[in-house]
Amino acid sequence: MAPKKKEEPKPAAPAAPKPPEPERPKTPEFDPTSVTLEFTPEQIEDFKDAFQLFDRTPTNEMKITYAQCGDLIRALGQNPTNAEIMYVLGKPKAEDMNSKMLDFDQFLPIHQHICKAKDRGTFEDFVEGLRVFDKEGNGTVMGAELRHVLATLGEKMREDEVEQLMQNQEDANGCINYEAFVKYIMAS
């Protein structure tokens, strides 16, 4: 019998944890026909109104690009991750994002799916998340640390996006009161 191979520490550290999976991991491709629409007629009219605002086609064809889909869903009040958006769009290629179009009927099941998803993140979740960075436990986080995290972890933000977010949030010491910060982000 060969001796048991000793477990050696691997020379390289394991890769950083993967970005969070979409809401429904390990399911096959998103099937729009499987979604039951539960919106009221009033809601659908509201969505149509907003959809038109995003429609950039020259003849008002009521179509938007794939790239706009996420923005529209968010403008309507949801907060999906980028991964979730890509999932409901059927994981399109990067070059398709600006060329492939969706009409309103195709948009509805996508939006419905996102609306139904649980775990949107409440005020408390948000605050808890930020508390992680509260080294001193005093209700503030270091702006610099938060910037670093947002630009390097998760669905990374660009520097200008981070700047946009943090504008006027830090006090003279570079600290952010995170409850106030969360209220600011979650407000419309």
Next chain:
Amino acid sequence: LFCSTTSRGSSMKAAVLIQRWYRRYMARLEMRRRYTWNIFQSIEYAGEQDQLQLSSFFTFMLDNFTQLNGNGPDLISQLLDPVVDPWLDRETCYNLIHVPESYTGPRLSFPLSVADTNALLSAFKDQQTLHARYVLQLLYETKKLLKQMPNIVHLSTSYYKEITICGDLHGRLDDLLLIFYKNGLPSAETPYVFNGDFVDRGKKSVEVVILLFAFLLLYPDYMHLNRGNHEDHIMNLRYGFTKEVMQKYKTHGREILQLFQDVFSLLPIATVIDGKILIVHGGISDQTDLDFLSSIERHKVSGINQLWPPGVRKNNFLHIHRQLSSFFVLVNTFICFTLEQIVDILWSDPKIQDGCSPNTFRGGGCYFGPDVTQRLLLQHGLQLLIRSHECKQEGYEFCHNGKVITIFSASNYYEEGSNRGAYVKLGRELVPRFYQYQVSRTTRKLTLTQRVRAAEGSALRALKEKLFSFYICTRLASGRVSVCEWALVLESVLRLDLPWRTLRPHLARLAPDGSLEYQSCFEDMGPGIPLPQVTPNLAETLFRYRTDIEIIFNIIDKDHSGLISIEEFRQTWRLFSAHLGVAIDDSAIDDLARSIDFNKDGSIDFTEFLEAFRVVHKLDSKDQQLHEKMDGEKRTG
């Protein structure tokens, strides 16, 4: 290590959560910015549709010419007073105007020198006003110079390093000064082309246009001005230049305005660089013929009261002049065609689809497609069209496969933070380079959120004023409608293509049953002064056409005294309401006339009258005071 993995995991979770919410936040902000922009643009274009209404009213007036003739004041000749030929020398006695010792502003000496333009620059930075005598002299000299210029000015980059082209300024002195600061004053090294719309809307139109003309006189080889659609005395009546001149020059305002009218009509209508780049204010049409345009007498087109609504061109003209000789008709058809060609240049906008269609929003010119551009460029061996006329968020925009550039130089045109201004530079190789800027009203830098919020507030207020005029007349009994009905009605009455349902939360409250509380829109608004006793029909008309009525009164009021006679009022009103198809009986008009003749002397202060039909925001007075205070501080600060 286990702990750090966990905390890394929770850092990750936290990051993703923040990122999600951030992206939501930005998308919602972007939506607000977008509909704010739509509101401003829709209102602007609707205003221009009203201009169309006014033009067609003049047509209507001509139609009824014979009926009015000999019946009281000759309104037609007053309103459509054939303009004194701008080519002729108007009597200007500027040298008889005494400039008091106490005047501390610039004293220009002609021919102008750099000292004079420097004096003007610092005077205007210090909020001083140039004395009327010098304004008149400046205009007189400018007119002399412009008479020598062709309709289309040809420039060559072999004489200059780089040419700078600027778009609409609309009376924004700060933007002009910023351009001069960033790019340099006009000189042999820094030649400029200013592509029209120097006046109207902004509060410093007088200063802007004086500076431009002064540099023109100083360096006629390095300073070039194209005419815009706002270099037009009828437009000036509506969009503020006339008012600004009359406010700053109470004694000599009328004379100054007349000279401006002449000068505007003498401005060249196009500039061509190296035979390759065409610069016009608006655009082109499928009828545009540059050779024809080079040959016409451009000064014959002084104002758009000589125009007819698009799509109703030659036929209408013939109809109007049916009583006149056929020779006259023939001549006028030619003039009509000339007018159309110039109007196309000054008013047209590019569109995405091929073809050429009448520009119904503007009331003049066309929408021209990429094929029209292509054809014209090919025909004249050109490679690029640079135009202005439309506000663009980044200050400039390409279209028609890079063959057309729109350049717009008034930053924050709609509202603080709404858009950047830009200018474009062309060197020998004729490759455009863009420079953007944005004038900031406050010294404290606003965040994106603050800017969006401010612009949104301003847009919504303007929109609510539109709603108010409509509200006065509809008087819905129950005060409750479904959201659907509300959106439909607004869309059709106001003719503003806006996302009404998305805007609804800002405009009206919902009752518990989901229906819309109609009155809630207007709780914080009211008329400027108590409304005179008028029927709802009359009230609606007065509210909706307030600006048009003001323009007509201003035209009638030749000496700009602010007063017109009761008889003139009656006549005009009767005609206008007949034209609009609004049934208002004579006694109602008479009652109205009598009620607004406040001091019973047979004349009406129409500014005061129209005050009743201006919409004010009741909660606003504090805001207004604050704004005025800030403006005041900005001046001294």
